[in-house]
Amino acid sequence: DIQMTQSPSSLSASVGDRVTITCRASQTIYKYLNWYQQKPGKAPKLLIYDASSLQSGVPSRFSGSGSGTDFTLTISSLQPEDFATYYCQQTYSRITFGQGTRLEVK
């Protein structure tokens, strides 16, 4: 299986900050990388698909980039509702998820 490694595992930030989360695949996955947001007690929510496409209804402060093995999720100006855990997911070879990045209030 393709291993997905996210960094950092946790991150402290303040409202208004620009935040970047990284996801690295153990082999090339081309553009087949998705990002999800999960809040406590809730199901994950799709933010970005195919590395850089914004899911309908998701605020434009979220963006994704990358291809091959290295990908990033960027939140341009952190809002109070963005404090959550973020997961990457590859769908090039079967389906695997990263271990998550917990975004906390500084």
Place this chain on the structure above:
Amino acid sequence: QVQLVQSGAEVKKPGASVKVSCKASADTFTNYYMHWVRQTPGHGLEWMGIINPSGGSTNYAQKFQDRVTMTRDTSTTTLYMELSSLRSEDTAVYYCARDARGIVGATLLVLVGSCFDAWGQGTLVTVSS
């Protein structure tokens, strides 16, 4: 708004089986593949498999191949995931999730480009003696 409504929490003993349900709308049932995913403290999010609700065909993750069965009831547009030979490590929240690709032009044998655009609320399964 897409609604996927799952069954309630379960407590099972080791060695038993559990069957979790996920009720979908007729549109979702007819036009989209559906996945099952579980979330554990130890292994995070794990993909378990995919089902075509219309035809019933399935594609399971190798890890669960011997223990999982995904079925559906077309009369009630409900999906089911049954996991057998439960052990403590199966304690998890189980989710159904919709594949945004849609059935037309896609196959559940090729997962490339899948993404999950709607999720059930989750079902906690606790395995304990």
